[in-house]
Amino acid sequence: MKSAFTIKPELAHKIVTDIKTVSGADANVIDQRGIIIASYDPNRVGTIHEGGKRIMDGEVDEIAITPEMAATMKGTRPGYNGVIKLNGQRIAVIGIAGDPQIVKPLQKMAEIAVKEEIQREIETEQERQIVRDMENQIIDIAERMKVLSLNGSIQAAKLGDKGRSFKIVVAEMRKLAEQINEIITQIDRHRTQTRQSCL
Numbered sequence: 281m282k283s284a285f286t287i288k289p290e291l292a293h294k295i296v297t298d299i300k301t302v303s304g305a306d307a308n309v310i311d312q313r314g315i316i317i318a319s320y321d322p323n324r325v326g327t328i329h330e331g332g333k334r335i336m337d338g339e340v341d342e343i344a345i346t347p348e349m350a351a352t353m354k355g356t357r358p359g360y361n362g363v364i365k366l367n368g369q370r371i372a373v374i375g376i377a378g379d380p381q382i383v384k385p386l387q388k389m390a391e392i393a394v395k396e397e398i399q400r401e402i403e404t405e406q407e408r409q410i411v412r413d414m415e416n417q418i419i420d421i422a423e424r425m426k427v428l429s430l431n432g433s434i435q436a437a438k439l440g441d442k443g444r445s446f447k448i449v450v451a452e453m454r455k456l457a458e459q460i461n462e463i464i465t466q467i468d469r470h471r472t473q474t475r476q477s478c479l
Contacts, residue, residue: 285402286311287372292318295397299376299390305383307390308361310373312336316355320377330354331361332373344380360384364391366398415464422460429453 287295292309296318299307306320314333316324330353331343342362350356360383361375374390376383432450436443 285366285369285371285398287317287398289317291397291401292372295374295390295394296320298393299374299386303386305386306377308332308373308375308377310336310361310375312370312372324355327355329356329361329373329375331356332375335361335363335373336370338370344384346380360387362387362391364394364398366395366402371398415467418460419464422457422464425453425457425460429457 296307309318310329310332311317347358359377360380364372376387429450436447
């Protein structure tokens, strides 16, 4: 079964680069459609990998491609390709070029590292979503405080001198609502700057 989670091209490129840096081996990351989304050979990106497609279609979990097989399978080269599953769902394939017997252990180690990386990414995104939800709730509270303070100002004006103390409370509510909005704006500004500095 394919997963709703998909590997972003940035993460796929990082996987390929890390494998090359650590082992010197050439690698591909293949998505749920059987398309190479990151590769040691940029010309292969965007092409169909028949072995990866068979894996993602659920025909097999792994495939060792010999030179003879590579000659007959679309978009493949000799190497070892294995599925990455998360919670029982197929999310991608990592393929490593070379003699399948030699590169299979390397592919298995890469698979474990990638699963951990993806799990971290999922958890980070969940945390971001929680923070966004909390921000939206705070913004909603600030907006309701503004409406209450406006209604309070109208009532205080109707009461004249008797509404003077009520007017002070209403003014403080308005100030608090403005402070909350300013804090949320600063958080958004900081988040944007942090994101840009990471690019």
